[in-house]
Amino acid sequence: EAGVAQSPRYKIIEKRQSVAFWCNPISGHATLYWYQQILGQGPKLLIQFQNNGVVDDSQLPKDRFSAERLKGVDSTLKIQPAKLEDSAVYLCASSPVGRQGEYEQYFGPGTRLTVT
Amino acid sequence: RKEVEQDPGPFNVPEGATVAFNCTYSNSASQSFFWYRQDCRKEPKLLMSVYSSGNEDGRFTAQLNRASQYISLLIRDSKLSDSATYLCVVNRGATNKLIFGTGTLLAVQP
Numbered sequence: 001e002a003g004v005a006q007s008p009r010y011k012i013i014e015k016r017q018s019v020a021f022w023c024n025p026i027s028g029h030a031t032l033y034w035y036q037q038i039l040g041q042g043p044k045l046l047i048q049f050q051n052n053g054v055v056d057d058s059q060l061p062k063d064r065f066s067a068e069r070l071k072g073v074d075s076t077l078k079i080q081p082a083k084l085e086d087s088a089v090y091l092c093a094s095s096p097v098g099r100q101g102e103y104e105q106y107f108g109p110g111t112r113l114t115v116t
Numbered sequence: 117r118k119e120v121e122q123d124p125g126p127f128n129v130p131e132g133a134t135v136a137f138n139c140t141y142s143n144s145a146s147q148s149f150f151w152y153r154q155d156c157r158k159e160p161k162l163l164m165s166v167y168s169s170g171n172e173d174g175r176f177t178a179q180l181n182r183a184s185q186y187i188s189l190l191i192r193d194s195k196l197s198d199s200a201t202y203l204c205v206v207n208r209g210a211t212n213k214l215i216f217g218t219g220t221l222l223a224v225q226p
Contacts, residue, residue: 031212042120042203042216043160055211091159095212105214107159 002026004108006092012114018080021111025073025094031055033105034067034077035091043091049075050097082115089113119143122204122217130225133194137220139187139204146215148207149180151189154219155200163189163202194224 005024013019025032031050035043046065048056051072060067064083069075079086089112093105122139129135141149149166164171166178166187177190187204204217 040124040218042205042218043214044216045213048211048213056213103212104162105212107161109159 004092004094004106006090006108006111008111009109010112010114012116013082015084015115016081018078019082019113020076020078021090021092021113023075023077023092023108025075025092026106028096029094029106030072030097031095032069032075033093033095034075035093035107037089037091037110039088046077079113082113084115087113087115117142118217119215120204120206120217122220124218124220126221126223128223128225129194131194131196133224134190134192135194135222136191137189137202137204137222139189139217141185141187141204141206141215143206143208143215144185146185146206146208149187150205150207150214151176151178151187152203152205152216153200154203160203160216191222194222196224196226198222199224 007022033048034046037043046060047067049069052069067077089110091110092108095103095105120141151163152160153163154160164173166180168180170179175192179188201219201221203219206215
């Protein structure tokens with residue numbers, strides 16, 4: 001079974017530039033998550049989709065970050081404009097819909113963003 | 117105060133040692149609990165779920181104490197391949213939202 005795919009794997013941009021990340025979840029997984037992992041910290045949820053609807057975006061900095069999952073499959077996360085503190089690994093995860101709290105999230109390899 | 121707290125380590129132990137990691141969580145409404153493993157520059161992967169009755173998977177034992185809001189992971193007979201960061205994770209409930217601790221770094225020495 002193919003895992004969660006993400007691209008690009010690495011990105012270096014200057015502050016105030018824009019950047020976009022792409023994620024393709026495991027086939028059949030209705031729920032998709034974007035996490036930000038800053039060096040030395042655990043992943044922090046930015047946004048969660050179920051199919052093409054947003055379930056939780058309470059920690060997404062909406063003045064600069066946006067995300068969409070238009071057809072309920074793959075997803076794009078955008079940062080515009082980027083700040084130095086956005087340097088992190090952006091992880092995408094997916095899970096099937098099942099009994100609450102009982103289903104595993106599968107993570108992609110992440111995109112390592114460096115803002116200079 | 118962070119919702120999930122762990123000792124960041126590092127824990128440096130010799131091969132064959134037994135090592136224990138602890139974690140506390142602050143939200144008493146949390147419903148399920150996990151340990152994830154993250155290798156350097158890799159994505160997190162589920163190691164095991166944690167149940168109140170305690171559960172064991174080979175050399176790994178996890179325990180949950182709901183009254184104290186405390187989670188533990190015990191690794192027996194440590195191997196070099198156990199070297200990684202161990203993330204304590206709490207699931208808040210209905211939306212499957214995972215809250216991660218900062219992770220504990222384990223380095224098993226030959």
